[in-house]
Amino acid sequence: MATIIRTIDLDAPADAAWRLLEAPGEAARAFPGVLTDSHIDGDVRTVTFAGGLVARERIVTLDPEAGRIAYSVIEGRFSHHSAAMQVEAAGEGKCRLVWTSDFLPQEATAMVGPLMDQGLAAFKAVAEGRA
Incomplete structure (x- = not known):
């Protein structure tokens, strides 16, 4: 199994960053240019990537207390997928976002890593008010 963990520091308060994640059906506004559309039906979110790829994801956890959302891709290229994003306070008016993704096949790393970076x-541009 492959695991990718990415962390980014944000010049934004943790509660403001969390507001971008807490509405799973509105993911496209939190990740502009990467996602072109997103909507949710029950606990299943459908996202459309800029390249046209469509993914269906089950929202597993939405925890405002921890600032954490966990989801799993339920259709497509992965034989296994689970991911989580968590916002952590990092001082006055600052926070960090930690994004972890576990998946199979391991060869998908070449696709997943760059998508996470993008x-x-x-997300940083939106959270910091630059997008």
Whole structure:
């Protein structure tokens, strides 16, 4: 199994960053340029990536107290997938986002890593009010 963990520091309060994640059906506004559409039906979120790929994800955990959302891709290229994003306070008006993704097949690392990097850059721009 492959695991990718990415962390990014944000010049934004943790509660503001969490507000971008707490509405799973609105993921496209938190990750502009990476996601072009997102909506939710029950606990299943459908996201459309800029390249046209569509993924269906089950929202497993939405924990405002911990600032954490966990999800799993339920259709597509993965034989296993689980991921979580967690916002952590990091001082006055600052926070960090930790994004962990576990998946099979391991060869998907070449696709997942760059998408996570693009997603973090987009999220940072939105959280910091630059997008």
